[in-house]
Amino acid sequence: MINSRHNLTGWLLIGALWALIPLMANAELVIKINRGVERPVPIAVVPFGYDGPAAAPFDVAELVARDLDNSGRFQSLPRSLLVSQPTRGSDVDFQDWRLLKVDVVVIGRLEPLPGNRHSIIFQVFNTLTGEPLMSFRMASDDAALRRASHRVADMIYEKLTGIAGVFSTEIAYIAVDRSGGETRHRLIVADADGENPRVVVNSPEPLMSPAWSPDGRKLAYVSFEGRRSAVYVQTLRSGNRERVSARAGINGAPAFSPDGRRLALTLSRDDGNLDVYVLDLASQVLTRLTWDPAIDTEATFSPDGEEVFFTSDRAGGPQIYRVPSLGGGQATRVTFDGNYHARPRVSPDGKQLAVVFNDRGNYRIGLADIERGTTQVLTRGRLDESPGFAPNGAEIIYATRADGTGVLASVSTDGRIARQIAAVSGEVREPIWGPRDRY
């Protein structure tokens, strides 16, 4: 066995993907790197060998190279410039790769397994030292080879950058299509690279505020079907959905607790005053967290589930406040640096908030330090909104505008990498990044 020499041998099993209605054959989103690191790591991902009887079932190397390029931290060598195509470690001539100024080379092959499965075997070498950095074997259902290839990219990315890869994760977003006579609103789940889009909900009335359950199996969202707002929780695999709040007035801004058992909501009840509540999904017990006549909304839980951060304009303009999630506590103000902070999302380490920040008349994504109360502006748009952290905490996805329409974008939390994720047609907005699978 190829990896018997190394202690890094790993086995991973890829389960079947959950099935949803396929939207269209191709990706609906296209990623463009607007700003990358100054010196991306030059890498070669050699086409994987295939020992099976017919054509290879999937081009693993092509997807791994694209993922790494899309990260803004790597630059892969075009296939036309590959001097050789080794598929085993013993065949790699490091001098060749050094001449091409490639620092890292990835090789591998696919081996058939019984029952419509394959093994992906891959190795990563440092071309300067000839040292093997990784050697793994991963079994996958043929139907899941795309996701398995994203996991290969995740593992390589983490090994080379120290940051967990998120290529195998999913995003959800709202797409608005005004091309027909009526406006269509769709809630879509896609792979993190925009491929494989699936429609979760399709409505002539507005859909907004999607939120992932922590296990990635459900989405909560607001729908205006029936001409009034209601909050739904929908299970992705089955398509079953439950209307969890259709009270008088506004039902909005759902956010799951980290254990998935509670849902923070904004309700206006009969008097039109928006306040933040927490609904226990099993018992349906509703706990009111805020009591202010101001607009209190856009709640989100801290990673430990003990606190809720939310937007309130109780002091004039909107600012971020925190309050104990079990109720009965006083809300305290978190942001002070400017006249507009809204729509908080807490970083995975619980130390920062991604917010919408008014930067001299421009609505931009800010990173607010929870303890210090200071805010740093990360983006350069005029109408940026809906920020949310990638599950590795290193990147923030958000909505912005380009060429007169709504597009998605992401920025690294250090501000060095900026990517734009545009819809092939129509407008996209309110992106949310799903959790990582535990593997």
Added chain:
Amino acid sequence: MMNHRLSFVVTIFACSLFLSGCPGSSVVQPDTSGDGPPIDSAPELNNRDRGGVDGAQPFREDPLPDLLGDLVVYFEYDLSDIRSEFNAMLAAHGRYLANNPSANIRLEGHADERGSREYNIGLGERRAQAVRRVLLLQGASGTQISTVSYGEERPAILGSDEEAWKLNRRVELVYQQ
């Protein structure tokens, strides 16, 4: 009191007027085309000479038809204060509702696209509530009025400039059948 005929005309607005987010295919308006709410008939007065001064006659101000035809209230950025130019129009709608207890109205609050979406839902609701309070002050009943906020989700005008934004910060008055 009068026994008003509750005749409504369903006015079809071309969806293209709204460019997007046309709230349904029809808008219901109160009938202002002909015989609107009649004025209370004044009691017969003995019009004898009173030194040139006629007897006082009670009268009810007829809502001006063109004011009842106005169905949108616009707002300043981040505010829900009713601008004075909309006072007469809202007074007309409030009196119409007071005089027509079976009439129902739905107030749809909207915001421009700037800032966060759920906060804008709050702004739209606050605007709808501001309009609601004015209608109640004019004698409309709370049971006649429902509110909904669409925030920035249903712009009247697509565009990212002040011209579009000022037309999107609004409350639409929608009479229900």
